[in-house]
Amino acid sequence: MLSSDKLPLSESTPAPSSARAPGPLPAIVGVVAIAVFATILLRVHGQWALLTLGVVAAIALVVAVRTGATSRFEGAFAAHEGLMNGVAIAACLAVIAVLAKEDFSLLIVSTVLLYCTACMGLTVQLGYCGVLNFAGAAFFGAGAYTAAVLGAHTALPHLLVLLAGGCIAGLLGSVLLLPVLRTRGHYAALITVAFGIMFRSFLEVNNTLGGPQGLMVPGMTIFGWSLNKGLVIGGVTLSFYFNYALVTLALAIAVYVVTRRLERSWVGMHFDAVRIDELAASTFGLNVQALKIGAFVIGNVFIGMAGAVFAMMTGFISPTDFDFSTSLVLIAIIMLGGIGNVWGILPAAAFVLILPEKLQAIQEYRFLLYSAAVILVLLFRPEGLFPRRLRRYFPSRGGG
């Protein structure tokens, strides 16, 4: 009687943990490889060497995907998530420590981490709940401008400024709620596109907010510790971006914890239900509108917080930092990484941000590069480099 029920497990289904739990080794090797590669990429300056590195990385990636190394990496990562979270954080810290004296490299690392934070917001919106948001840069900008105004005109502690950046972005997003909820699919997407463009135009004509010239933003100070002064350790002065790299890492970790917990809860399950089948969801009592609002606001708060730190870190913001193309970069990152998979964001963000920043030859063409990368991924691996896995509510303890 049971024979008809025994279908072969689909590829994405992990084998029962009792049968053969993969060791953590492939995951550790993968993380170390990515960290080493990122460090080398950040330290090398010769254009030809960089180009070679880029080509090597692309070939390695294709080979890894073809031979199933990425799925092994992913499987091991998921099976030992607690350990791997620690390893990944350690790897980030190691990269930051190695680059401790290099301003530019650390600026890139911090930017990558901030984009990761913003992309986690998009993951909650698009990856979980299916709410399209092509105005990511606008909410990022809302957080940044909030930080600029509050930092320049008030004595509000900067951790509160960071929260305020998130809250303002969330509030600004609620302006969009009505039109986004009343439309669906492409139309909702178009509304967010329009909003993103309007936001930038608004900044350009608004003289109180600096107009096209932008605004200066005071650096971040946490409990009297000014991040704009480089630390001195053992007589060596570190780059002040070292401080920002640590703060952005802390922010990314905090947002990661919240995002993960959201995913692994009834709320995350309800988000998914709304994304996949609104009608079925509402038939079973789910409040579709409330869930969409919730996902949209939470996501925008994350994006806004990232924007606030970005402003304090760069010290100067202008409307061009928050144009439509930045929104597209955010979307490209989550599509490359695998929509809905938080851990896919980090390698994707690193790839999308570091390579063009270093390779001046392709900087002009970076949007061409992004589009090509997105098209390739959609063609050959539509679920992204690291597809999202099935939900486990409490994975580390007892496989559930």
Next chain:
Amino acid sequence: MDALLSCHNLVMRFRGLTALDDLHLDIRKGEILGLLGPNGSGKTTFFNVVTGVYRASGGRIEFESQDISRSSPQAVYRAGIARTFQRSRLCLPLTIFDNIMIGNHRNLNHGLWFNVVRRKALRRQYEACREEARELLTIFNQALGSRLMEAAGSVSMIDRRRIEVCRALVSRPKLLLLDEPSAGMTHEETNELMDDILTIRKRMPELTIVIIEHGMSVIERITDRCVVLNYGRKLCEGTYAEIARNPEVQQAYLGKS
């Protein structure tokens, strides 16, 4: 006998088309009612109107003497009506457990604070739910209970239908609406599924079931009473033997001879 759900003068119009036309219908507590009729006679529309997916153009629906004809789908669900769909509406990328829990919305704590911060309490609720889902699934198929955390898309058609029924049952509804559960299944699978439905009835004698079905042998086997619809009106009602003898029913199904 008490009516659990009763419709009075129920009308549903889509522009020019009248899908339900002055329908009077009583569903009695604890019965299995078969809803029959040719294609397009308004059976699924009736489910959609009752569950609040469509808002009736006229008339009244009373569920346990409460008027629910203006209620949202969420309110209808909370009142205790659950359904399955004619075309499978499972969330295939999610696990079987997740799919069942979608139907358990009423009993889950979905506050943000509870879900994100109070992980220990969430864990207790999760473990209780998991046990419940496993028990429910085992009623249908012993093997499914152990595949709870696999993707719903990885199981066979009949098991998907079973999961859908579980999703509808997990919240302990008073009224279960089954929209052609045997659609797209082989004869053997249909029989298996009907066995399952009879098992549920034995386990939950309080549960009232309305089932849309085309197979006459199925109807004969599991229903207590049948209602035949045609052009959105009630053609006749009675036991299977009664409706099968009715010349109007024969005419509606087979055309004039």
